[in-house]
Amino acid sequence: MPRTGERGGPRTRAKISEAATRLFLERGFDAVTVAEVARAAGVSSVTVFNHFPRKEDLLLDRAVDADELLRSAVRDRAPDVDVATSLRDATLRLVDARHGLSGVADGSIPFFRTVAASPALLARAREIASDLQRTLAEELDRDPAFEGDGTLFAAFFIAGYGTVLVETARRLIAGEPPDAMADDHRARVERLFDALRHGVLPRH
The missing domain is CATH 1.10.357 (Tetracycline Repressor; domain 2)
Known part of the structure; x- marks a missing residue:
């Protein structure tokens, strides 16, 4: 089950994007997993994919x-x-x-x-x-x-x-x-x- 409120909307999406960008810039895109992004953002991997269907879109989110x-x-x-x-x-x-x-x-x-x-x-x-x-x-x-x-x-x-x-x-x-x-x-x-x-x- 997703955590309370983790499905969210723009705020959750922004939180995920910020966590992903920080990790990717620090360690490189290929070295970071979606699960690690989810943990850093305080959501589940399912929620990450609800907002960003592809891992690449976590960084190329514009x-x-x-x-x-x-x-x-x-x-x-x-x-x-x-x-x-x-x-x-x-x-x-x-x-x-x-x-x-x-x-x-x-x-x-x-x-x-x-x-x-x-x-x-x-x-x-x-x-x-x-x-x-x-x-x-x-x-x-x-x-x-x-x-x-x-x-x-x-x-x-x-x-x-x-x-x-x-x-x-x-x-x-x-x-x-x-x-x-x-x-x-x-x-x-x-x-x-x-x-x-x-x-x-x-x-x-």
């Missing part, structure tokens, strides 16, 4: 937030704002706030090191990116105001943003100053959206 952000950027934009502008503004707000999804959040270096050291986490990150690409493409295909190929636009955006994130992670792990990297990261995000609007190669 997929739902990213999904909602993409949907909102398409659905909730003002009538006179195009999709590229809405996505750009949403992405840059994350960067400027050093949000957990931005790639430049405080404390991101241990997180990047942990992900880079685990083939399972890298594989799950690729799956999440594929899911997000599909989400964005579906939203664009349903949007009557969007002109263009939604599948292609979504592929370019997700792949491009992933490239920016990976480069930022690589350079932070290598020891480049976080504040300088945040500025560089923002500039590369800006270039990504310039490329989405105008193409990568110069026109002749």
Whole structure:
């Protein structure tokens, strides 16, 4: 039987995520079991899996937030704002706030090191990116105001943003100053959206 209140809601989920993140960053993802996470969070392993169906999602727990952000950027934009502008503004707000999804959040270096050291986490990150690409493409295909190929636009955006994130992670792990990297990261995000609007190669 689960302990009283351990099924919980957002509070229980947050407690599990915090315990898992601490253990993974201290010891490495592959060295920590779900049972150990459960003990550290004061819940059962069943409760952990109720909130996080996959062990990898204990650390990569922002997929739902990213999904909602993409949907909102398409659905909730003002009538006179195009999709590229809405996505750009949403992405840059994350960067400027050093949000957990931005790639430049405080404390991101241990997180990047942990992900880079685990083939399972890298594989799950690729799956999440594929899911997000599909989400964005579906939203664009349903949007009557969007002109263009939604599948292609979504592929370019997700792949491009992933490239920016990976480069930022690589350079932070290598020891480049976080504040300088945040500025560089923002500039590369800006270039990504310039490329989405105008193409990568110069026109002749």
